[in-house]
Amino acid sequence: xxxxxxxxxxxxxxxxxxxxxxxxxxxxxxxxxxxxxxxxxxxxxxxxxxxxxxxxxxxxxxxxxxxxxxxxxxxxxxxxxxxxxxxxxxxxxxxxxxxxxxxxxxxxxxxxxxxxxxxxxxxxxxxxxxxxxxxxxxxxxxxxxxxxxxxxxxxxxxxxxxxxxxxxxxxxxxxxxxxxxxxxxxxxxxxxxxxxxxxxxxxxxxxxxxxxxxxxxxxxxxxxxxxxxxxxxxxxxxxxxxxxxxxxxxxxxxxxxxxxxxxxxxxxxxxxxxxxxxxxxxxxxxxxxxxxxxxxxxxxxxxxxxxxxxxxxxxxxxxxxxxxxxxxxxxx
Amino acid sequence: xxxxxxxxxxxxxxxxxxxxxxxxxxxxxxxxxxxxxxxxxxxxxxxxxxxxxxxxxxxxxxxxxxxxxxxxxxxxxxxxxxxxxxxxxxxxxxxxxxxxxxxxxxxxxxxxxxxxxxxxxxxxxxxxxxxxxxxxxxxxxxxxxxxxxxxxxxxxxxxxxxxxxxxxxxxxxxxxxxxxxxxxxxxxxxxxxxxxxxxxxxxxxxxxxxxxxxxxxxxxxxxxxxxxxxxxxxxxxxxxxxxxxxxxxxxxxxxxxxxxxxxxxxxxxxxxxxxxxxxxxxxxxxxxxxxxxxxxxxxxxxxxxxxxxxxxxxxxxxxxxxxxxxxxxxxxxxxxxxxxxxxxxxxxxxxxxxxxxxxxxxxxxxxxxxxxxxxxxxxxxxxxxxxxxxxxxxxxxxxxxxxxxxxxxxxxxxxxxxxxxxxxxxxxxxxxxxxxxxxxxxxxxxxxxxxxxxxxxxxxxxxxxxxxxxxxxxxxxxxxxxxxxxxxxxxxxxxxxxxxxxxxxxxx
Numbered sequence: 001x002x003x004x005x006x007x008x009x010x011x012x013x014x015x016x017x018x019x020x021x022x023x024x025x026x027x028x029x030x031x032x033x034x035x036x037x038x039x040x041x042x043x044x045x046x047x048x049x050x051x052x053x054x055x056x057x058x059x060x061x062x063x064x065x066x067x068x069x070x071x072x073x074x075x076x077x078x079x080x081x082x083x084x085x086x087x088x089x090x091x092x093x094x095x096x097x098x099x100x101x102x103x104x105x106x107x108x109x110x111x112x113x114x115x116x117x118x119x120x121x122x123x124x125x126x127x128x129x130x131x132x133x134x135x136x137x138x139x140x141x142x143x144x145x146x147x148x149x150x151x152x153x154x155x156x157x158x159x160x161x162x163x164x165x166x167x168x169x170x171x172x173x174x175x176x177x178x179x180x181x182x183x184x185x186x187x188x189x190x191x192x193x194x195x196x197x198x199x200x201x202x203x204x205x206x207x208x209x210x211x212x213x214x215x216x217x218x219x220x221x222x223x224x225x226x227x228x229x230x231x232x233x234x235x236x237x238x239x240x241x242x243x244x245x246x247x248x249x250x251x252x253x254x255x256x257x258x259x260x261x262x263x264x265x266x267x268x269x270x271x272x273x274x275x276x277x278x279x280x281x282x283x284x285x286x287x288x289x290x291x292x293x294x295x296x297x298x299x300x301x302x303x304x305x306x307x308x309x310x311x312x313x314x315x316x317x318x319x320x321x322x323x324x325x326x327x328x329x330x331x332x
Numbered sequence: 333x334x335x336x337x338x339x340x341x342x343x344x345x346x347x348x349x350x351x352x353x354x355x356x357x358x359x360x361x362x363x364x365x366x367x368x369x370x371x372x373x374x375x376x377x378x379x380x381x382x383x384x385x386x387x388x389x390x391x392x393x394x395x396x397x398x399x400x401x402x403x404x405x406x407x408x409x410x411x412x413x414x415x416x417x418x419x420x421x422x423x424x425x426x427x428x429x430x431x432x433x434x435x436x437x438x439x440x441x442x443x444x445x446x447x448x449x450x451x452x453x454x455x456x457x458x459x460x461x462x463x464x465x466x467x468x469x470x471x472x473x474x475x476x477x478x479x480x481x482x483x484x485x486x487x488x489x490x491x492x493x494x495x496x497x498x499x500x501x502x503x504x505x506x507x508x509x510x511x512x513x514x515x516x517x518x519x520x521x522x523x524x525x526x527x528x529x530x531x532x533x534x535x536x537x538x539x540x541x542x543x544x545x546x547x548x549x550x551x552x553x554x555x556x557x558x559x560x561x562x563x564x565x566x567x568x569x570x571x572x573x574x575x576x577x578x579x580x581x582x583x584x585x586x587x588x589x590x591x592x593x594x595x596x597x598x599x600x601x602x603x604x605x606x607x608x609x610x611x612x613x614x615x616x617x618x619x620x621x622x623x624x625x626x627x628x629x630x631x632x633x634x635x636x637x638x639x640x641x642x643x644x645x646x647x648x649x650x651x652x653x654x655x656x657x658x659x660x661x662x663x664x665x666x667x668x669x670x671x672x673x674x675x676x677x678x679x680x681x682x683x684x685x686x687x688x689x690x691x692x693x694x695x696x697x698x699x700x701x702x703x704x705x706x707x708x709x710x711x712x713x714x715x716x717x718x719x720x721x722x723x724x725x726x727x728x729x730x731x732x733x734x735x736x737x738x739x740x741x742x743x744x745x746x747x748x749x750x751x752x753x754x755x756x757x758x759x760x761x762x763x764x765x766x767x768x769x770x771x772x773x774x775x776x777x778x779x780x781x782x783x784x785x786x787x788x789x790x791x792x793x794x795x796x797x798x799x800x801x802x803x804x805x806x807x808x809x810x811x812x813x814x815x816x817x818x819x820x821x822x823x824x825x826x827x828x829x830x831x832x833x834x835x836x837x838x839x840x
Contacts, residue, residue: 066812200438200439203431203435203438204439206428206430206431206435207428207431207439208433209430209513210428210429210430211428211429211430213424213426214424214425214426214427214428214429215426215428215439216390216409216410216438217388217410217420217422217426218426218436218440219409219410219411219414219439219440220411220439221409221411221730276428276429276430277430325617
């Protein structure tokens with residue numbers, strides 16, 4: 001009986017699996033369609049937008065995309081990290097300053113900066129679980145702490161990036177339509193996130209974010225999982241900081257708007273702020289959408305201030321449309 | 333008959349725990365032999381839940397030792413308890429809603445084949461492991477949680493109120509499986525408020541009272557149930573007289589009395605199809621139904637939190653349409669839920685929780701009239717005998733006291749029509765009796781009360797008459813005085829005239 005049942009199930013599996021993937025990834029497919037429409041619209045108002053545009057887009061979104069991946073991980077585990085922008089600033093200025101001072105040791109500096117990111121995230125995580133102060137408060141406080149340190153390391157924008165690091169993210173890969181920055185992003189995320197996602201740690205991240213009591217009772221260590229989530233976020237913040245230095249060629253001690261943009265991208269990418277749901281691909285697409293919206297508004301010669309207003313309105317509109325669609329599907 | 337400590341599978345002794353000024357456990361002990369199903373009993377506030385938390389590692393005891401198979405263990409988390417051979421199953425399944433069943437099994441490192449075996453034993457024949465936990469019905473999740481625990485073959489399996497809200501047919505299967513665990517090398521600690529379950533499945537029972545172990549009773553001897561109750565309460569309780577003594581209200585009701593609540597052909601969602609009944613002032617009307625027969629939807633509609641798809645509701649003769657619970661409350665129809673967390677502001681005080689209904693009209697600007705509020709709240713606390721030692725935050729009260737608070741808020745406001753949905757779920761016997769008595773008192777004072785309960789013996793104790801709902805329709809009306817448990821169960825399964833026994837309620 002069982003064997004028969006299993007073979008029947010086996011036969012139906014590929015089609016069913018594809019269908020269930022489409023169903024579970026509806027949000028991502030929707031985002032991709034929206035992004036495609038944005039590209040079409042871009043070509044419509046700016047017919048010269050092509051390889052150069054794509055290259056520019058890829059390199060400009062790289063830091064924020066990495067930050068959004070970091071934010072997504074901690075949000076999936078039920079937390080939030082508001083210090084991500086200043087962690088980026090701190091790691092970026094450390095990289096820029098020491099690469100300028102020790103050009104020969106640039107590889108060591110890169111590795112040290114990644115370790116620094118892990119350390120910053122670890123500190124965030126340990127503070128969150130030991131003080132029992134809400135995540136949002138702890139990381140808001142650390143936003144100030146890390147940006148203070150960033151100013152200590154480098155009071156004014158300066159330093160430099162090693163040429164090999166700059167070249168790592170510039171230009172094309174195999175084909176002129178495939179920017180290196182995009183490949184780097186996919187490789188980094190693939191190498192770090194995918195194995196974790198498939199491990200017990202990945203399960204624990206989703207479990208703690210989805211229902212921490214049930215996770216606790218299932219034998220998951222909530223404290224360890226949370227600390228590891230923040231540590232991973234720190235690592236991605238450092239990667240974001242490094243690419244920021246690499247793409248601008250200098251270090252800037254004042255954090256950019258990355259913290260809130262990373263939260264916006266996470267929400268846009270279909271990660272539930274309540275935790276437990278979503279992935280990292282959605283937020284990456286979210287970042288590209290946010291960036292492309294800006295590009296379009298620049299092409300349209302919109303007042304930059306109004307462009308920000310429009311960006312906010314579109315964010316609400318997209319998320320609302322998604323929720324409405326999900327609601328309708330549930331009713332059916 | 334003497335048992336040396338090495339013969340014991342689990343031994344906890346001298347356990348003490350205080351929370352600030354509140355002593356939860358003074359000197360509790362528990363000794364479980366291999367091959368035994370052992371009940372842990374205790375009234376509200378006896379320290380039972382603290383004991384469970386200590387055994388599972390959620391809370392550290394101030395004093396005392398726990399050993400499993402003669403080896404002393406310091407258990408600091410459910411994870412460590414698990415590794416030490418103690419696995420727990422709770423009333424709320426510990427499954428992650430956003431993971432599929434396969435991932436949930438991986439999370440606890442559960443072997444697949446034994447899991448499937450136990451799921452089948454428990455009546456879950458076909459189970460697609462790629463289902464998200466959140467998409468499965470609660471009854472299935474409870475079964476999955478238990479099968480998952482059984483598959484690990486723990487030395488000590490602890491079932492904490494696991495059967496409290498299980499439909500009757502599933503409870504039976506669960507009890508059979510637990511009974512089969514007897515005589516082996518492992519043991520089960522069974523916690524339940526239902527004496528019939530205890531006596532059908534357990535060998536011995538350890539009774540806690542006021543933080544101390546006051547006795548261990550051999551359940552297999554006659555009269556043990558009474559002995560356990562005596563130990564729990566510390567005083568001899570006489571059985572509550574069934575309410576059947578007085579004539580059913582419907583018989584003596586004058587013809588011109590208007591029903592407080594008249595429901596006709598009510599339908600909602602996929603489960604509630606056609607329910608009609610009348611609820612009169614001065615009576616407690618019972619609702620009898622197996623899990624998922626539409627009673628949830630009925631109460632949601634009556635409480636104003638769900639719109640009906642058909643039918644009509646009349647309150648005091650006027651047609652009512654509730655768009656919001658506030659409309660129902662304004663019409664005098666108030667709701668007591670089984671799940672206290674749905675009703676209470678857990679972080680606020682007992683007083684604020686009771687006074688909440690006075691304050692809900694935002695249109696009433698200005699300061700709250702404490703002069704009016706205080707005496708009413710105090711009276712309600714007094715009347716329900718709420719233990720106010722931890723009154724600053726409701727979440728620190730025991731479950732029974734929390735439920736009293738949800739009832740007290742309506743008592744303080746003055747009850748016209750009260751809807752009680754399984755109000756005694758997971759509550760100890762003493763508090764249950766207090767709640768029954770209160771419902772009777774309220775009815776005698778002229779209130780109309782609709783009571784759904786998953787424990788059929790409550791019908792006879794608390795109700796005047798009862799309607800039986802099956803598959804979204806009223807299939808019978810019974811006089812509570814003559815309705816004993818077997819009769820009600822038969823009615824709930826709609827056995828008799830035309831229907832046959834439903835076979836797979838759980839798997840649906």
